[in-house]
Amino acid sequence: MESSKKIDPAERIQNALRELRASVRAYRRETGKAASPLLSGGAPMVSIRNELVVNSVCTAQREFLLPLVPQGGIACEVGTSTGFFARAIAMFTKPAELHTIDMDYSRFKDSYFEQDSGLPAPIKHEGRSWEELSKFDKYFDLIYIDAGHSYKDVTRDIEAASKAIKPDGYLMFNDYCRWSIEQAEPYGVLAAVNDFANENNWAVRGVALSGSGHFDILLSKNNDVMNARNKEQVEIWKTTTIEPPEKEPRRNS
Secondary structure, eight states: OOOOOOOOHHHHHHHHHHHHHHHHHHHHHHHSSOSHHHHTTTOOOOOOOGGGTTTOEEESSGGGGGGGSOSSSEEEEESOTTSHHHHHHHHHHOOSEEEEEESOOTTOOGGGGOGGGTOOOOEEEESOHHHHHTTOSSOEEEEEEOSOOSHHHHHHHHHHHHHHEEEEEEEEEEEESSEETTTTEEOOHHHHHHHHHHHHTOEEEEEEOOTTSOEEEEEESOHHHHHHHHHHHHHHHHTOOOOOSSOOOOOOO
16 A cells, blocks of 8 residues: 655645635635634734823834843843843843743753853742742832733733832833744734733833744833933933844744
């Protein structure tokens, strides 16, 4: 019996995309409805209020948002993976303390924070992101969130982070989008962040673009402080040169 032809992995993905597009068109034709709610993973369609973005800046990459955060505070990266961006946080915000949270530190590169790097050694917390954040009360000046990406997970992280952040602190989110082209699955980050900002009047300090469409967004609670600092910190941003030491390692998950 002749064995079946092995399908190339790239061809398999293309076939799946064609089938998905055909299914979306058929769903619209048969129901008269858009298929977007089925593709969003349950995340609502939420737009952020315009008055919350009028004083924000747009940057070419996420590192350019970090100079907008005052230096010398206490920072935390939630979902640190290899520690690649935790190092960038340390480089540009020069925190008095740097905390990281992750479920698994097997991929973490301690070499990023070797003694001769001049960067503070991170204080590691191992466990579920929202549970670890809930151990702190108004403690952090900056929390960077890059953990679970479903609407439920992000909402849970935001709830814990909003209690762990200082009143004049900053929340920054990775993967601010509705769909991941890397994982081919819906992301609830954009909807969860917009919900939180709208309901709690957190203003957008900046949005960082990305070639993959996985944007970053930086929020601040105190809009008056934001307005007062905006001109000075934008000047810092304009004169900042960012050259990451190396390309960020690709994720396996």
